Amino acid sequence: MNFRWEWEVFLRDTGGGQTYLEWLMSAWGWTLSVAACAGVVAFVLGSVVGTLRTTPNPWLVRLGNAWVELFRNIPLLVQIFLWYHVVPAMFPILKSVPSFLLVVLALGFFTSSRVAEQVRAGIQSLSKGQRSAGLAMGLTLPQTYFYVLLPMAFRIVIPPLTSEAMNIIKNSSVAFAVSVAELTMFAMQAQEETSRGIEVYLAVTGLYIVTAMTINRGMAFVEQRVRVPGTIGGDR
């Protein structure tokens, strides 16, 4: 086996007036934007659905449960195809929507079911007295959630949400299936064009790991800043 490194491959021209290195960087940008936008969608939807599942109204609880089961039990790739092929066929207005946005919605809705599960667990881990105390003070139910339960629950769920944030970076790779120009798509195309698969894959894998590590450190910083004083984690 005589293998020689050929890292110069990244300085080669792709034929479109840019080098493979420039293409790699723009692909990284796409991965980050897909993951960031999907993360916002997942966080907002997941928080709402997770909160609904802890309310006293059984219909809201059922709605939340159905949401979680629906988006958790279909593979992400199939969900992306649903958004890409099936949803526009049912709602023709969506036909002109770029595939970037459809992937963001698919990944966001998929991850929202996992976030909802974490948020529900976070709220339910609080002692019942917190809710009763809020209501006994004369706060309405929404006020109890906003001022008493959610500020505590969100701090508790930061560690599981960190791993969801890292998952969303990894899961954004599935966007290759609908030709979003992110890292995995780059890996497949650049490998085919240059036949230098090992260098290309190593670069892409390295960027994925760097991104995941950065998120991990960033969330650890946030976790430290918002610690609840008086809890085991909050003792300094």
Add this chain to the structure above:
Amino acid sequence: MGNLDLSFFTWDLVSKFLVKGFLFSIELTLVAMVGGIFLGTVLALMRLSSFKWLAYPAAVYVNTMRSIPLVMVILWFFLLIPFLTGRPLGAEWSAVITFTAFEAAYYSEIMRAGIQSVSRGQVGAGFALGLTYGQNMRLIVLPQAFRNMLPVLLTQTIILFQDTSLVYAIGAYDLLKGFETAGKNFNRPVEAYLLAAIVYFVICFSLSSVVKKLQAKIAIIR
């Protein structure tokens, strides 16, 4: 919305396009589950070993696998196996090897938690009875760890079944590919993807209900 046409969905289509893909998805899931749990247990024992030269490589392997997207791992193995063996390997075989190696990392984290959940007194009692390390693990620790973690192992297997759809990246013929091919042949992609989603949902939802029941049952016995 009104122009869904499911008339193309006949028994003929099922036997022609779907059975082969479905069987491959199931086979891939089962092989990767059995192989992954076995390798994962070995990795977990290595990580918990007091020998640094065993613990360190296992930790590196598990953490690397867990920080790379599965699609990239699939592409890596598809590239590297022929490169190392000098022979091309079909997408299906490549997928089986990839999933076993990849899932081993995830199963090993579950087994590690399971082994650590067994009380220290059990290990001490085993040694006091004169059991060797191997006997202690095989007869005392692993059966309890395995039983405590059974619901989590099965949940991971459901995730594994969902993830098998990602062999799309190397063009292996699985359940999703079966639906896609059928949709292309009859020019009915919308209905084909919708049916694929329903089939995956029904399978995963029923399996996870079974796991939930099992979890409740195990919880009562303990």
